[in-house]
Amino acid sequence: MPRKSITTKQKIEYLSILDSSGEVDEALDPKLDADRSLYLYRLILLARRLDERCIALQRQGRIGTYGPCRGQEAAHCAASFVMEAEDWVVHAYREPGSFYHRGWPLETVLMFWGGYEEGCRPPEGVNDTPIAVPIASQALHAMGIAWGMKLRGDHRAVLCYCGDGGTSEGDFHEAMNFAGAYHLPVIFLVQNNHWAISFPRERQTASETIAQKAIAYGFDGLQLDGNDPLSVYVGTKEAVDKAKASGGPSLIEAVTYRMTVHTTADDPTKYRSAEEVEPWEKLDPIIRYQKYLKKRSILDQKLIDEIEADVIAEVAGAVERYEALGTPDPLDAFPNNYAQLPAELVEQREEFKAALEREGWTSGEGRG
Amino acid sequence: MASMNMVTALNMALDDALRTDEAVVVLGQDVGQDEGVFRVTADLLKRYGEKRVIDTPLAEAAIVGGAVGLALYGLKPVAEMQFSGFSYQAFHQIEQHVARFRNRTQSRFSMPMVIRMPYGGGIRALEHHSESREAYFAHTPGLQMVIPSTPRNARALLLESIRHPDPVIFFEPKATYRAFKEEVPEEPETMPLGKAQVVREGSNITLIAYGAMMRPTLEAADDLSESAGVSVEVIDLLTVSPLDTETITNSVAKTGRAVVVHEGPRTCGIGAEVVARIVEKSLLYLEAPVRRVTGFDVQFPYFARERAFLPGADRISQAAREVLAF
Numbered sequence: 001m002p003r004k005s006i007t008t009k010q011k012i013e014y015l016s017i018l019d020s021s022g023e024v025d026e027a028l029d030p031k032l033d034a035d036r037s038l039y040l041y042r043l044i045l046l047a048r049r050l051d052e053r054c055i056a057l058q059r060q061g062r063i064g065t066y067g068p069c070r071g072q073e074a075a076h077c078a079a080s081f082v083m084e085a086e087d088w089v090v091h092a093y094r095e096p097g098s099f100y101h102r103g104w105p106l107e108t109v110l111m112f113w114g115g116y117e118e119g120c121r122p123p124e125g126v127n128d129t130p131i132a133v134p135i136a137s138q139a140l141h142a143m144g145i146a147w148g149m150k151l152r153g154d155h156r157a158v159l160c161y162c163g164d165g166g167t168s169e170g171d172f173h174e175a176m177n178f179a180g181a182y183h184l185p186v187i188f189l190v191q192n193n194h195w196a197i198s199f200p201r202e203r204q205t206a207s208e209t210i211a212q213k214a215i216a217y218g219f220d221g222l223q224l225d226g227n228d229p230l231s232v233y234v235g236t237k238e239a240v241d242k243a244k245a246s247g248g249p250s251l252i253e254a255v256t257y258r259m260t261v262h263t264t265a266d267d268p269t270k271y272r273s274a275e276e277v278e279p280w281e282k283l284d285p286i287i288r289y290q291k292y293l294k295k296r297s298i299l300d301q302k303l304i305d306e307i308e309a310d311v312i313a314e315v316a317g318a319v320e321r322y323e324a325l326g327t328p329d330p331l332d333a334f335p336n337n338y339a340q341l342p343a344e345l346v347e348q349r350e351e352f353k354a355a356l357e358r359e360g361w362t363s364g365e366g367r368g
Numbered sequence: 369m370a371s372m373n374m375v376t377a378l379n380m381a382l383d384d385a386l387r388t389d390e391a392v393v394v395l396g397q398d399v400g401q402d403e404g405v406f407r408v409t410a411d412l413l414k415r416y417g418e419k420r421v422i423d424t425p426l427a428e429a430a431i432v433g434g435a436v437g438l439a440l441y442g443l444k445p446v447a448e449m450q451f452s453g454f455s456y457q458a459f460h461q462i463e464q465h466v467a468r469f470r471n472r473t474q475s476r477f478s479m480p481m482v483i484r485m486p487y488g489g490g491i492r493a494l495e496h497h498s499e500s501r502e503a504y505f506a507h508t509p510g511l512q513m514v515i516p517s518t519p520r521n522a523r524a525l526l527l528e529s530i531r532h533p534d535p536v537i538f539f540e541p542k543a544t545y546r547a548f549k550e551e552v553p554e555e556p557e558t559m560p561l562g563k564a565q566v567v568r569e570g571s572n573i574t575l576i577a578y579g580a581m582m583r584p585t586l587e588a589a590d591d592l593s594e595s596a597g598v599s600v601e602v603i604d605l606l607t608v609s610p611l612d613t614e615t616i617t618n619s620v621a622k623t624g625r626a627v628v629v630h631e632g633p634r635t636c637g638i639g640a641e642v643v644a645r646i647v648e649k650s651l652l653y654l655e656a657p658v659r660r661v662t663g664f665d666v667q668f669p670y671f672a673r674e675r676a677f678l679p680g681a682d683r684i685s686q687a688a689r690e691v692l693a694f
């Protein structure tokens with residue numbers, strides 16, 4: 001009967017380990033060994049160089065519309081880096097480094113942006129879902145995979161990517177609610193890059209942080225510096241360990257910034273100023289990780305140059321393999337729609353084949 | 369008269385509506401500051417301010433469900449789905465409420481709203497950006513489903529749709545957006561919904577199409593008359609639901625032969641309905657079976673394979689030749 005106040009959990013934490021000048025909080029530093037540190041450095045650099053190459057390829061008409069991850073490399077590379085092979089990674093579309101780390105051939109990433117269905121086929125044995133274009137729809141799948149893990153009694157976890165804009169979709173909230181209600185081993189990682197095309201984070205939600213949305217669903221939210229590979233690694237690792245120990249879901253808000261266009265079809269000068277972007281240049285994840293690794297004597301200029309050359313060569317190799325693919329057969333649109341093609345579709349396929357021959361198509365793209 | 373592309377013409381209709389009816393509001397993702405990802409809403413925020421032209425958070429169900437509330441409160445929402453492939457996030461609101469409010473409340477409330485969205489392939493876009501699923505909406509009682517094909521009819525039909533007392537799903541053929549220009553009058557102009565247009569008169573065969581497929585269909589008609597001396601009648605459906613049965617069946621009664629063209633999958637597509645009406649009303653006039661030239665019943669391919677997949681003039685005139693030779 002009395003009107004009284006109820007105290008609910010209100011606090012969320014913010015995690016920052018390595019700042020932009022390369023200073024590190026010793027107590028929080030995960031102190032990854034040299035091999036793992038260099039692997040992560042190379043992975044982040046590869047995401048950057050691949051991204052740059054994709055933009056160039058788009059400009060030359062060699063792939064289609066591309067959504068760059070520039071500035072956000074640490075936020076996805078260091079998170080997927082935590083996941084074991086038996087864990088699952090559920091992707092959005094701004095995580096090229098994650099695909100590479102998880103074992104997708106780099107040319108597969110190019111194939112997606114190049115308009116080939118094959119770019120969505122996860123390699124055998126890789127527990128990932130492909131690029132998901134419909135915003136936040138994948139959050140429900142991550143929840144469902146985690147549900148399966150729980151029903152089967154497997155101590156595994158699911159990492160799910162989403163954007164700040166995605167947190168406005170119903171699917172995001174339904175996924176969070178089920179995950180909380182069933183206490184599922186899933187980590188929702190929101191890359192808050194401050195923009196959803198032209199719509200800024202401040203207008204997307206009245207919540208002060210995205211991380212705090214977890215509280216309403218009964219689990220922990222953590223905001224962290226998404227441009228700091230160490231924070232992303234530590235925050236994700238804690239959440240994954242907790243999930244595997246039956247501790248339930250987590251929401252991680254990786255605060256980062258979309259340094260360039262939303263996609264190559266976008267013109268950001270219509271909605272944001274160069275002055276807004278500029279300070280983020282100094283917060284670049286690669287620069288600070290280099291500084292840190294140099295201080296730890298894991299990296300020196302010689303090694304930096306070697307890794308750079310190695311990464312450039314690997315990306316170039318993938319581009320070469322992508323371009324050697326040849327022109328795709330339009331008839332490929334048929335076989336994968338059903339385990340067995342229904343009779344009607346067998347007939348339609350024949351009709352299509354006859355039309356292609358009559359019309360002189362030798363590929364999907366142009367006339368031969 | 370000024371010559372313009374479909375994007376400009378649609379923008380003009382939105383401007384006409386906002387200027388002449390203070391109840392009209394335009395809402396959607398990136399429609400304000402960014403002026404729409406295809407720039408259909410160019411300058412509207414500047415002209416009418418943020419109470420009339422509203423950038424929303426990223427949630428289609430909230431855009432459409434919210435538009436239901438706005439309409440109940442006396443506004444006339446013109447909602448944009450950024451691509452038709454993302455309208456499914458709002459499908460429950462469209463099916464359960466937009467389409468039903470009038471009937472449920474026994475006409476106490478109506479749903480004067482337009483839900484605009486670009487549809488169709490041919491622009492080298494990513495997955496979910498190229499489909500043609502007009503049949504979903506045409507199948508839903510209570511909705512009208514409009515698909516323009518040229519700048520001038522786009523402007524007239526959009527303005528009419530906004531002024532209409534009942535909800536309209538307005539599909540914009542994105543491949544046509546900037547494909548060509550047409551003279552459009554300065555003065556606001558409308559066209560009735562539910563009326564097809566005979567865009568070319570002829571006596572040997574009727575080609576029926578709509579939206580982005582009008583161009584290859586007209587190309588096929590040119591080819592048939594130039595290379596084979598065929599007198600081709602061409603019908604642009606413009607409204608695919610409710611369908612203008614009379615225009616279709618009158619034409620077929622005259623020509624005795626027909627080909628229906630659409631981009632979307634064949635099964636249960638608009639073509640199936642057109643053929644059913646022909647069979648019901650003009651069967652005995654038919655000289656040959658009616659043919660459908662459509663997308664196949666498979667997922668629309670990613671863009672490396674899309675051009676060959678899309679029905680083109682060749683495929684349409686080949687079907688017409690077969691019907692003529694029957």
Ligand SMILES: Cc1ncc(C[n+]2csc(CCOP(=O)(O)OP(=O)(O)O)c2C)c(N)n1
Nearest residue numbers: 094133134135163164165166195196197454
């Ligand atoms: C359901 C749905 N609605 C709209 C779109 C069009 N769209 C593509 S990306 C995007 C913005 C996404 O913003 P955010 O979630 O912050 O991710 P970011 O692109 O910034 O990584 C929109 C509206 C879409 N892909 N899916």
Ligand SMILES: [Mg+2]
Nearest residue numbers: 163164195196
């Ligand atoms: Mg974003």
